[in-house]
Amino acid sequence: MSPMPLLEIRNISKVYGSTTVLSDVTFTLERGETVAVIGQNGAGKSTFSKIVAGVVEPTEGEIYVDGEMVSLYPPRNALKHGIAFIPQELAYVPELTVAENVMLGRWPKKNGRVSHREMVRQTMEQAQHFGIQIDVEKKMSQLKLADKQLVEILKALSKRARIILLDEPTASLTDNESKNLFRMVGRLAREEDVGIIYVSHRMDEVFQFSDRVDVFRNGRHVASEPTRGSDHETLIYHMLGHKKENLDSIASRSNRGRKCVVELCNWSNNGIPTISNLNLSVHEGEIVGLFGVRGCGAETIAEGVVGLNTDISGELVFEGNTRLLFKSPREAQNAGIAYVPPDRKKQGLVLNLSVQTNTTLLVLRKMLNRLRMLDFRKERKLTQNLSARFNLKYQGLWQSVGELSGGNQQKVLLSSRLALAPKLLVLQEPTRGVDIGARLEIHRELRAIANEGTATLVVTSDIEEAIILCDRLMIMRDGQVMGELSGETKTQQEALRLASGGA
Ligand SMILES: Nc1ncnc2c1ncn2[C@@H]1O[C@H](COP(=O)(O)OP(=O)(O)OP(=O)(O)O)[C@@H](O)[C@H]1O
Ligand SMILES: [Mg+2]
Known part of the structure; x- marks a missing residue:
């Protein structure tokens, strides 16, 4: 050798x-x-x-x-x-x-x-x-x-x-x-x-x-x-370069007395896996998690809520109004639902556009002034606020998003969805590719947003995230909810046991 x-x-x-x-x-x-x-x-x-x-x-x-x-x-x-x-x-x-x-x-x-x-x-x-x-x-x-x-x-x-x-x-x-x-x-x-x-x-x-x-x-x-x-x-x-802060669980609330923002009633489909008669609700200020291995059906549920999957039968009660599912992402967004997709490159960001444009892309209409021209100052302010919230590392608001590191791109994706000030926030794998420090920051921000009243539904295959972030955790397997965990019962061990269908 x-x-x-x-x-x-x-x-x-x-x-x-x-x-x-x-x-x-x-x-x-x-x-x-x-x-x-x-x-x-x-x-x-x-x-x-x-x-x-x-x-x-x-x-x-x-x-x-x-x-x-x-x-x-x-x-x-x-x-x-x-x-x-x-x-x-x-x-x-x-x-x-x-x-x-x-x-x-x-x-x-x-x-x-x-x-x-x-x-x-x-x-x-x-x-x-x-x-x-x-x-x-x-x-x-x-x-x-x-x-x-x-x-x-x-x-x-x-x-x-x-x-x-x-x-x-x-x-x-x-x-x-x-x-x-x-x-x-x-x-x-x-x-x-x-x-x-x-x-x-x-x-x-x-x-x-x-x-x-x-x-x-x-x-x-x-x-x-x-x-x-x-x-x-x-x-x-x-x-x-210094010691890590303690990572306490930031979940703990009960939804008693809080308004129900979204309720899924009797959701079924003929997909793989097959979902049958699934029921789920998320209240104001509550973070509900869907945890399971890839392909457990959680993605389908999230996509159904945001109008991306229409092959589902059942009802959706949103803000007290009973209706069929949203027919398109646009319809869901107009109703007050923001969606963070799992694949930021494909569905989320426009890589060759700037940090600012990506952040405000979904709310450009609200950025118009009385002459119906883009109000740059307003746009900049919103971008600055959101990037500060997530401690974004970038050279300037005009830097193209493609030049940012992966974790920082993820932060821009989150910012752009929060710009909508949604009533319901649906996220898939919110901290994919994010470092340990930034993960904590993102979890804290999501909690802060929940505390302002937003209802949050998060799909995650990351057990630690599921336990730390969510108030209530639904464990899914093969299209079924295997159990619901909260408070004392919400432990990694129990979640993994249910997710694997094991005893
Ligand atoms: N083409 C480029 N022009 C200017 N700056 C760039 C370019 N490519 C990368 N950078 C900058 O270089 C720095 C390092 O980025 P890099 O992608 O190597 O980080 P990383 O360690 O892989 O981070 P992550 O864990 O988020 O993926 C970042 O600040 C990024 O914005
Ligand atoms: Mg990288």
């Missing part, structure tokens, strides 16, 4: 205009090693990954692979050196099938023509090899977010890389899917000496699957320690 490290990064910096995003980063990866990269939103983790993947060119510094100085930019150079990258923002062609995407750029040919049959065969073989279950002939656009992520992972794995970089690979995967993924890459590390770098906000995952943890803070690489010798508190300290 060569004594040189697999990958060595020396004194890398990245500057955009007048902002230094990474400064003087030095990092080493050995063969067969799995390194977790952690840090707060905007710390520079994705920028670092993109430099290693050749997507971003460093302003300064040197990179060595097997002891040889290399240039990894652009991506085809990185690929040449055996580096595969699974980015935070998925890059796929929606109109193509899974197989076509996995084999993109290397479609197999037969007699000079692309052979679809061969492509499907090879992709299925790869999927099987890595234990990924997916219909390879489906179009990408028809897949759920988590499955898209799996395809992206399959694409990288099938390239036989020596270094695999994963930027928040499990943000939209369930616990089981995450475990499978790590089992898969763990095997590659052990058996094929592949080096793995993964960015994560999930501490449990860091402790379970990494050999070493590297911490970024404000664009600097501030710590690198063997995972075994480290602990939660130390890592948080490195991340924040």
Whole structure:
């Protein structure tokens, strides 16, 4: 075995205009090693990954692979050196099938023509090899977010890389899917000496699957320690630069005497899973959670409430008026319902527009002055207020949202929905990709908004979030509500027991 490290990064910096995003980063990866990269939103983790993947060119510094100085930019150079990258923002062609995407750029040919049959065969073989279950002939656009992520992972794995970089690979995967993924890459590390770098906000995952943890803070690489010798508190300290505040549960209220804002009566559908005779209500000031594994039916319920899913029979009582379901998102929004979708890139934000425009997009009509012209001052003020509430990290209100770090994009998404001052707020996975500190801030803000009277329905597959944030928690499994937890009965153990249908 060569004594040189697999990958060595020396004194890398990245500057955009007048902002230094990474400064003087030095990092080493050995063969067969799995390194977790952690840090707060905007710390520079994705920028670092993109430099290693050749997507971003460093302003300064040197990179060595097997002891040889290399240039990894652009991506085809990185690929040449055996580096595969699974980015935070998925890059796929929606109109193509899974197989076509996995084999993109290397479609197999037969007699000079692309052979679809061969492509499907090879992709299925790869999927099987890595234990990924997916219909390879489906179009990408028809897949759920988590499955898209799996395809992206399959694409990288099938390239036989020596270094695999994963930027928040499990943000939209369930616990089981995450475990499978790590089992898969763990095997590659052990058996094929592949080096793995993964960015994560999930501490449990860091402790379970990494050999070493590297911490970024404000664009600097501030710590690198063997995972075994480290602990939660130390890592948080490195991340924040100070100790963490206590994370008390912020739930506790009872809905007695409070007005019911929304009530779902006898909801049923013929989907997968099948929902039958589901009833649910959310009161003023109350945060109700729907918790379960992906595909438990909670998403369908949320989409039904906001007018995105109309294949449901049943009634909706909204603000005392009994009616059928809303027929469109617009109708629901006009009635006073705001919706935070699970996929901020696809349904939520317009990445090439500014922070300000994204924040006010849904309320532009209210931003008109008497001459029916856009009142810029009003627009700016609203944006400033909301970004301050979420402690948004950005360079200016005119910066495009695509330039913000993932967690900060999520904050803009939340701001844009709160701009509506809704009576009912429906959220799916509100803190996806958000760091530990910001997560606490978001939970606090959601509580503050509830305290102002908003009714909140939140779909989450994050058990900690479910317990901490929600006053009442409905546990779902296969389209059924398995139980309702609140107060003393609301524990992680009980929630997980009900969600898994186990005794
Ligand atoms: N093209 C760009 N132009 C200007 N600034 C940028 C650009 N790309 C990234 N940045 C800035 O660099 C900083 C680091 O961003 P990066 O995406 O690396 O953070 P991160 O650690 O991955 O955060 P998160 O956990 O939220 O994903 C952020 O402040 C971001 O706004
Ligand atoms: Mg990132």
